[in-house]
Amino acid sequence: MERLATTYLGLELKNPIIVGSSPLTSSVDKLKKCEDAGAGAVVVKSIFEEQIDHDAAKMISETEGFVVHADGQDFLEEVSRNYYIDAYLSLVEKATEAMDIPVIASVNCRTRGSWLDYVGRFSEAGADALELNYYILPSDMKRSTQEIEDEYFSVVKSAMDQAKLPLSVKMGSHFTSLANVVKRFDAMGVDGLVLFNRFYQPDIDIEKLTTKSSVVLSSPNDYTQSLQWTALFSAYLNCDICASTGIHSGETLVKMLLSGAKAVQVCSALMKGGHKVIGQMLGDLTAWMDRQGAETFVDFRGKMAHKRMDDPSQWERAQYMKSLNVEF
Numbered sequence: 532m533e534r535l536a537t538t539y540l541g542l543e544l545k546n547p548i549i550v551g552s553s554p555l556t557s558s559v560d561k562l563k564k565c566e567d568a569g570a571g572a573v574v575v576k577s578i579f580e581e582q583i584d585h586d587a588a589k590m591i592s593e594t595e596g597f598v599v600h601a602d603g604q605d606f607l608e609e610v611s612r613n614y615y616i617d618a619y620l621s622l623v624e625k626a627t628e629a630m631d632i633p634v635i636a637s638v639n640c641r642t643r644g645s646w647l648d649y650v651g652r653f654s655e656a657g658a659d660a661l662e663l664n665y666y667i668l669p670s671d672m673k674r675s676t677q678e679i680e681d682e683y684f685s686v687v688k689s690a691m692d693q694a695k696l697p698l699s700v701k702m703g704s705h706f707t708s709l710a711n712v713v714k715r716f717d718a719m720g721v722d723g724l725v726l727f728n729r730f731y732q733p734d735i736d737i738e739k740l741t742t743k744s745s746v747v748l749s750s751p752n753d754y755t756q757s758l759q760w761t762a763l764f765s766a767y768l769n770c771d772i773c774a775s776t777g778i779h780s781g782e783t784l785v786k787m788l789l790s791g792a793k794a795v796q797v798c799s800a801l802m803k804g805g806h807k808v809i810g811q812m813l814g815d816l817t818a819w820m821d822r823q824g825a826e827t828f829v830d831f832r833g834k835m836a837h838k839r840m841d842d843p844s845q846w847e848r849a850q851y852m853k854s855l856n857v858e859f
């Protein structure tokens with residue numbers, strides 16, 4: 532398996548498949564199952580900023596009648612927050628003890644919230660790295676692009692200062708100048724960027740007239756956005772790119788590596804097809820390397836990146852000038 536070894540966030544991975552933060556990674560047993568199935572690393576199910584704050588607030592409201600002093604409220608709030616953080620840190624600690632592959636902790640954050648005070652404790656719990664699942668839905672009509680981007684950089688900088696661990700940002704693609712944002716994260720010194728997260732998308736139930744979740748899991752055709760932007764950026768950044776969303780097969784894994792990804796994250800493919808998908812993808816990768824005569828990864832990683840192409844404009848095409856080999 533050494534032929535498949537890679538590095539990501541400065542960590543040694545025996546292969547480039549990381550199981551992404553999801554219900555597949557929410558307990559030690561589930562994390563161990565990913566390792567047993569051959570994963571190169573795991574990202575633990577995120578602790579959510581709103582989970583910490585909401586649960587703290589709920590605990591306060593339930594005890595409101597008994598807490599008359601402001602200090603008492605502060606105390607309860609702190610105890611409640613610590614409860615959730617401690618439970619998460621204990622999960623990370625037990626996982627790192629039970630497993631040999633790297634364990635990446637994950638925080639889902641939306642604001643400069645109290646979660647930042649706890650980030651320093653992830654390294655003490657033994658996490659190998661920290662992934663920030665950070666997204667601001669740009670739905671506030673009063674907030675400018677600049678304001679939102681400044682907040683991103685400020686929060687990520689604070690997390691980097693506190694974390695004492697390699698740090699990656701799992702991001703969305705909704706930026707006016709995605710290239711500029713990515714370059715600035717890189718210049719700040721983040722260790723990795725996960726391109727891209729797949730967000731919850733509300734839908735409408737037309738009979739009940741309620742909102743509902745749209746399809747939760749990705750499909751095998753959903754990988755192309757990540758592929759394009761990985762290819763566009765990978766050779767121009769110091770940080771690592773981890774491709775994510777829609778990676779369901781060995782073929783797509785190979786495409787991501789050719790575009791310059793150091794590793795990939797998988798989630799829906801395993802939720803649909805079971806953990807055996809990891810072995811199948813690695814088998815397909817090895818078979819492809821054999822066909823190409825590639826002994827190791829470095830022989831081909833990033834070969835199809837924008838910077839390395841004779842005609843890089845292929846990655847910049849955004850419009851259909853004519854229908855491509857499609858008869859209507």
Ligand SMILES: Cc1cc2nc3c(=O)[nH]c(=O)nc-3n(C[C@H](O)[C@H](O)[C@H](O)COP(=O)(O)O)c2cc1C
Binds near residue numbers: 554701727747799
């Ligand atoms: C049910 C479910 C729960 C998820 N929970 C998290 C989470 O807690 N933190 C996170 O960063 N991503 C979470 N994700 C996103 C996945 O890690 C992944 O980025 C996304 O599903 C796209 O990858 P895929 O196409 O391989 O599924 C979740 C995805 C699903 C389907």
